[in-house]
Amino acid sequence: MLTIRPFEPGEDLAPLAAFDTSFVTDRTYRVQRTAFSFALEEEPVNPPFRKTYIFDDLGAELKDLDQLLVAELGSELVGYTGVKYESWNRRMVVWHLYVASQHRKKGIGRGLIEGAVAYARKTEARCLWLETQNTNYPAVRFYLRAGFRLCGLDESLYDPRGPGRGEVGLFFARDL
Ligand SMILES: CC(C)(COP(=O)(O)OP(=O)(O)OC[C@H]1O[C@@H](n2cnc3c(N)ncnc32)[C@H](O)[C@@H]1OP(=O)(O)O)[C@@H](O)C(=O)NCCC(=O)NCCS
Incomplete structure (x- = not known):
């Protein structure tokens, strides 16, 4: 049975830090632009694109969040997500969403997002x-299925000399 519950720092950090945060995809979204417009086009990638989200100090990153939820299947931790409220614009920002690779496509990501929505609805937030x-085609498909809409992009977000070189930031929102 799947349980979504708040993070317990003493017990949960070590298993979360051991998660495989990577994904592999055989398609991505190419950003086509003109002077005043952008369009996303699905395109195949061969060989498949692989990315791993790396955290130097996951414990420090998680400490900064307002709410951190974990997903438990039986006694196994299989996913987590965290949110932080921005009072100036009343947005609840999702900072992490990871499901253990062997447990993907079983509804765990959706369960975590619904947990974040339930938390956010008790606050002043107006959206997630x-x-x-x-490049994260699986996540884009997931967010669309989970009730988010594309609300913007930033082609200058990632430093061309840094680990995200060549990638474009895509922003998604779900009204509460
Ligand atoms: C993105 C991620 C969190 C999704 O979690 P998940 O538990 O596999 O997703 P769910 O099983 O809850 O799927 C919910 C819906 O999204 C769809 N979906 C999930 N992964 C998908 C994929 N790879 N391609 C197409 N649709 C997908 C499911 O089919 C389901 O659709 P439904 O409405 O028909 O039921 C998971 O793939 C993951 O951890 N990826 C690696 C880390 C990552 O990229 N995190 C996001 C960083 S921004």
Whole structure:
């Protein structure tokens, strides 16, 4: 049975830090632009694109969040998500969403997002908001199925000399 519950720092950090945060995809979104417009076009990638989200100090990153939820299947931790409220624009920002690779496509990501929505609805927040990348085709498909809409993009977000070089930040929102 799937349980969504708040993070317990003492017990949960080590298993979360051991998660495989990578994904592999055989398609991505190419950003086509003109002077005043952008369009996303699905395109195949061969060989498949692989990315791993790396955290230097996951414990420090998670400490900064307002709410961190974990998904438990039986006694196994199989996913987590975290949110932080921005009072100036009343957005609840989703900072992490990871499901253990062997447990994907079983409804766990959706369960975590619904947990975040339930938390956010008890606050002043007006929407959930997040960033992913044009390369993360699985996440884009997931967010669309989970009730988010594309609300913007930033082709200058990633440093061309840094780990996200060549990627475009895509922003998604779900009204509460
Ligand atoms: C993105 C991620 C969190 C989705 O979690 P999940 O538990 O596999 O998703 P769910 O099983 O809850 O799927 C919910 C819906 O999204 C769809 N979906 C999920 N992954 C998909 C994929 N790879 N391609 C197409 N649709 C997908 C499901 O089919 C389901 O659709 P439904 O409405 O028909 O039921 C998971 O793939 C993951 O951890 N990826 C690696 C880390 C990552 O990229 N995180 C996001 C960083 S921004």
